[in-house]
Amino acid sequence: MEEIKVGLEVHVQLVTLRTKLFCSCSSDYRGKPPNVNICPVCTGLPGSMPALNRKAVEEALKVVLMLNAQPYETSYFFRKTYFYPDLPKNFQITQYDKAGGYPLAHDGSLKLSNGKTVRIERIHLEEDPGRIYYEGSRATARYSLIDYNRSGIALIEIVTAPDMSSPEEARDFVERLTTILSDVGINVKDYEGALRVDVNVSYAGGERVEVKNVTGAASVEKAIVYEAFRQKTMYEKGIKVVRETRAWDEKRRITIASRGKEFEAEYRYMPEPDLPPVTVTESLIQKVKDEIGGSQEERYRELISDGINEELAKKISSDKDLFNVYEKIKFYEPSLKQLAANVLANEISYLIKRYSIKNLPEDVSGLAEILQNYKMIPDHESAVAYLKKWMDGERVKVSLKTVSAEDLHDDIMQTISENYDKIKNLEYSKKFEFLMGILIKKFGKENKKVLVEELTKVLNKTK
Amino acid sequence: MNLEGYTLQLILKEIENGNLSPEDVNEFYHRRSADLNRVLNAYITLLDPEKSRPEGDLKGIAIAIKDNISTKGVRTTCASKMLENYIPPYDATAVSSLKKHGGSLLGKTNMDEFAMGSSGENSAFGPTRNPLNREYVTGGSSSGSAAAVAADMAPIALGSDTGGSVRAPASFTGIIGFKPSYGAVSRYGLIAYANSLEVIGILGKSVQDVSLLFKMIAGKDPMDSTSVNVELMEKNISKPRILVIKSFVELSADEVKKEFYSSIGKLESAGFEINYADKFSLTDYMLSAYYTIACAEASTNLSRYDGIRYGPKVESAGNWRDYISRARSFFGPEVKARIMMGTFILSAGYYETYYLRALQLRKIIKQEFEKIISGYDAVYVPTMPVLPWRIGNAIEDPKIAYAADVLTVLPNLTGSPAISLPVGKVREFFVGGQFIGLKDEDMKVLKVAEMAENVLQVKKSGRN
Numbered sequence: 001m002e003e004i005k006v007g008l009e010v011h012v013q014l015v016t017l018r019t020k021l022f023c024s025c026s027s028d029y030r031g032k033p034p035n036v037n038i039c040p041v042c043t044g045l046p047g048s049m050p051a052l053n054r055k056a057v058e059e060a061l062k063v064v065l066m067l068n069a070q071p072y073e074t075s076y077f078f079r080k081t082y083f084y085p086d087l088p089k090n091f092q093i094t095q096y097d098k099a100g101g102y103p104l105a106h107d108g109s110l111k112l113s114n115g116k117t118v119r120i121e122r123i124h125l126e127e128d129p130g131r132i133y134y135e136g137s138r139a140t141a142r143y144s145l146i147d148y149n150r151s152g153i154a155l156i157e158i159v160t161a162p163d164m165s166s167p168e169e170a171r172d173f174v175e176r177l178t179t180i181l182s183d184v185g186i187n188v189k190d191y192e193g194a195l196r197v198d199v200n201v202s203y204a205g206g207e208r209v210e211v212k213n214v215t216g217a218a219s220v221e222k223a224i225v226y227e228a229f230r231q232k233t234m235y236e237k238g239i240k241v242v243r244e245t246r247a248w249d250e251k252r253r254i255t256i257a258s259r260g261k262e263f264e265a266e267y268r269y270m271p272e273p274d275l276p277p278v279t280v281t282e283s284l285i286q287k288v289k290d291e292i293g294g295s296q297e298e299r300y301r302e303l304i305s306d307g308i309n310e311e312l313a314k315k316i317s318s319d320k321d322l323f324n325v326y327e328k329i330k331f332y333e334p335s336l337k338q339l340a341a342n343v344l345a346n347e348i349s350y351l352i353k354r355y356s357i358k359n360l361p362e363d364v365s366g367l368a369e370i371l372q373n374y375k376m377i378p379d380h381e382s383a384v385a386y387l388k389k390w391m392d393g394e395r396v397k398v399s400l401k402t403v404s405a406e407d408l409h410d411d412i413m414q415t416i417s418e419n420y421d422k423i424k425n426l427e428y429s430k431k432f433e434f435l436m437g438i439l440i441k442k443f444g445k446e447n448k449k450v451l452v453e454e455l456t457k458v459l460n461k462t463k
Numbered sequence: 464m465n466l467e468g469y470t471l472q473l474i475l476k477e478i479e480n481g482n483l484s485p486e487d488v489n490e491f492y493h494r495r496s497a498d499l500n501r502v503l504n505a506y507i508t509l510l511d512p513e514k515s516r517p518e519g520d521l522k523g524i525a526i527a528i529k530d531n532i533s534t535k536g537v538r539t540t541c542a543s544k545m546l547e548n549y550i551p552p553y554d555a556t557a558v559s560s561l562k563k564h565g566g567s568l569l570g571k572t573n574m575d576e577f578a579m580g581s582s583g584e585n586s587a588f589g590p591t592r593n594p595l596n597r598e599y600v601t602g603g604s605s606s607g608s609a610a611a612v613a614a615d616m617a618p619i620a621l622g623s624d625t626g627g628s629v630r631a632p633a634s635f636t637g638i639i640g641f642k643p644s645y646g647a648v649s650r651y652g653l654i655a656y657a658n659s660l661e662v663i664g665i666l667g668k669s670v671q672d673v674s675l676l677f678k679m680i681a682g683k684d685p686m687d688s689t690s691v692n693v694e695l696m697e698k699n700i701s702k703p704r705i706l707v708i709k710s711f712v713e714l715s716a717d718e719v720k721k722e723f724y725s726s727i728g729k730l731e732s733a734g735f736e737i738n739y740a741d742k743f744s745l746t747d748y749m750l751s752a753y754y755t756i757a758c759a760e761a762s763t764n765l766s767r768y769d770g771i772r773y774g775p776k777v778e779s780a781g782n783w784r785d786y787i788s789r790a791r792s793f794f795g796p797e798v799k800a801r802i803m804m805g806t807f808i809l810s811a812g813y814y815e816t817y818y819l820r821a822l823q824l825r826k827i828i829k830q831e832f833e834k835i836i837s838g839y840d841a842v843y844v845p846t847m848p849v850l851p852w853r854i855g856n857a858i859e860d861p862k863i864a865y866a867a868d869v870l871t872v873l874p875n876l877t878g879s880p881a882i883s884l885p886v887g888k889v890r891e892f893f894v895g896g897q898f899i900g901l902k903d904e905d906m907k908v909l910k911v912a913e914m915a916e917n918v919l920q921v922k923k924s925g926r927n
Contacts, residue, residue: 046654047533051688079763090766268809273658
């Protein structure tokens with residue numbers, strides 16, 4: 001097979017934001033009735049003006065730094081004009097790298113599993129359009145309905161160089177990117193349509209074809225497999241591949257010509273006059289750096305060097321929240337780290353899944369209490385119940401197994417016989433003190449009272 | 464009761480003294496407006512007077528608002544067929560500021576469609592007529608606001624100024640027109656024509672009136688990222704230092720020139736320090752830079768009017784191109800022309816040649832202006848190079864209207880405050896002169912204008 005070249009334009013919703021990019025409408029649009037999270041700004045009403053959500057810049061910078069890209073000190077928003085019913089102003093506010101503009105960042109990179117480096121040309125901020133809804137199917141619907149709940153949601157677009165040379169590499173890129181995004185809290189997997197890819201494919205040095213709106217890593221791979229095959233077939237028949245935009249049909253697993261030839265010229269980019277330039281200062285970069293902490297790899301290495309086994313380390317490092325709890329426990333009581341790793345990777349991970357828990361508590365003192373008394377908790381079921389209580393943010397007070405006098409009798413007799421040589425010559429009070437020390441260690445301070453009673457009885461009898 | 468010639472300040476004083484009630488005042492303006500609107504066409508929408516009287520400095524007085532400024536629940540047409548039935552669900556920040564100060568709405572005034580024009584003739588609702596002579600234009604684009612104030616159909620009015628749209632009609636109707644510094648008043652809710660040039664302005668009967676209203680609507684607004692806080696403290700100037708740019712005056716018609724020079728004499732003898740600059744070296748480029756930037760911005764601003772959300776129902780037969788040309792046929796000819804120019808300017812290959820160059824020119828013009836004005840309180844030049852023309856003349860030759868903007872576009876390119884006031888009289892018309900200041904020094908030009916107003920006393924009929 002001749003060489004194919006693949007470049008990606010990955011659109012990622014900044015799902016960590018509560019509001020939209022240019023207005024204060026809620027960004028929580030999934031499963032909502034149509035047109036409830038809207039205002040004059042995100043519906044582009046005449047006279048409305050965009051005002052930048054500064055938090056979006058910070059969230060975008062997290063991704064920029066994770067992808068080793070260079071932020072521009074000053075970047076600009078542009079208007080990209082095209083007519084489409086889901087675009088209420090008929091222009092999209094985006095960033096542009098030509099016409100005197102600069103995007104948020106440039107020149108990053110991402111390393112694939114096979115060691116190959118994919119160059120990232122630029123990363124920019126832009127607004128998501130609304131959504132068109134067709135009753136039935138697009139072909140049969142008598143009218144199209146428009147839902148603007150999504151309109152104005154903050155997106156970043158990550159543009160790669162055409163550095164991938166197989167469908168698998170492209171898939172790997174998207175998977176690696178998804179992990180990096182979740183490292184900074186952007187869990188695109190939890191939100192349908194939060195990651196959308198435009199795939200550029202060219203075969204044997206021919207014209208590049210853009211396949212729009214492919215969702216998910218697996219579909220990216222499939223779309224490229226098909227598109228490469230289509231172009232190869234044309235090439236072998238001597239038909240010239242034209243530069244065009246195609247759509248990915250997920251059901252039929254083919255790409256379909258969607259628009260005619262498209263030139264950049266048609267977008268009529270111009271600077272957005274209602275928005276001042278975006279400035280990214282050194283101190284902002286430092287602030288973002290402090291917030292993101294390290295990567296999954298760095299977390300994994302730390303766990304391994306703590307003596308945690310590979311399986312547990314892999315599980316904990318893949319989730320930043322779990323790792324943070326691990327770190328806090330380690331700081332609180334170093335001797336608990338092994339147990340903490342076990343519980344985090346097993347019981348707590350299970351509970352997160354089982355109850356779809358979003359965030360773990362900041363305060364880990366409750367968890368530390370559970371771990372310190374872990375062996376004394378009567379059964380596994382109650383241990384899990386304690387953990388759940390802590391995860392729900394409730395106060396945790398571990399009440400341990402209480403022992404009855406009868407239960408103790410045998411243990412006391414056993415302790416005496418095991419230590420008979422050491423105590424036989426001691427006077428009563430010394431003997432009592434020595435035995436109590438061993439028993440308290442075994443049963444805990446909570447049971448001191450009953451221990452004193454029982455030990456007194458036993459010693460008096462044997463005297 | 465007859466409030467002809469009353470300034471807003473006089474009205475407020477008379478209410479304070481118990482000689483007038485806000486209801487009487489609103490009733491007067493409403494009745495007079497309903498009556499005169501048939502001939503002057505100043506209002507597109509005239510509202511019924513409000514019953515409840517809001518508290519605050521304005522005591523419930525109703526104000527005229529240009530019909531490109533969004534008013535919640537009141538249709539805002541931009542004098543276009545495209546927005547004929549558009550009712551905004553929100554108030555522009557300037558409107559809500561006025562309401563907070565106890566102002567209410569008198570009506571929405573006629574204008575050149577989407578604020579594109581200098582005469583007041585490009586309106587889907589018909590031209591506004593000049594109260595000084597009904598066969599003549601009022602100037603534009605805030606034509607209805609100017610006519611309403613000049614004809615005592617409103618105590619004061621809001622307009623917008625992109626390239627002279629407040630000052631031109633103020634000059635042609637003999638009233639005061641103030642264009643604040645760029646960003647001094649929030650544009651949120653002002654339906655955009657050319658975002659980087661325009662600002663909401665005020666048309667009134669005295670400098671003090673516009674100054675009073677300016678202080679109510681000025682200030683940084685989180686909804687408008689380009690807005691700023693300008694100094695609002697009264698300025699004390701004992702001897703204004705004025706710079707007259709001769710080449711600007713020389714662009715004017717003889718009768719304008721004569722009146723303007725005579726006003727300079729009066730100001731000088733009243734203690735104004737008058738200095739002259741021979742020319743402003745970039746005069747020839749001002750109009751080109753202005754129209755290039757304005758049309759480019761307009762073409763994208765107006766692309767949202769595609770017949771889906773706004774405008775009369777369009778038959779959806781045929782392909783997309785057929786549909787879009789039918790939908791956009793509801794724009795008037797001037798708007799279409801500017802959209803086409805703007806679209807051309809922003810096309811690949813031409814963007815650098817025209818748009819980027821215009822932006823660079825604007826920068827140079829601004830630097831040049833800052834250099835020339837340094838050491839002076841204000842630049843003083845005529846507002847319009849000509850007197851009002853007969854309705855219909857400019858439609859035959861659009862270049863007449865474009866050329867008429869040559870003296871007003873400078874403050875829009877530099878972001879400067881500028882105020883036009885009547886400085887002379889020719890037959891039934893007035894000659895307007897404008898004071899232009901450094902950006903954000905609004906109170907300074909207002910002070911200079913107020914002093915000039917007192918010296919010149921052109922409109923003796925008004926009661927102050």
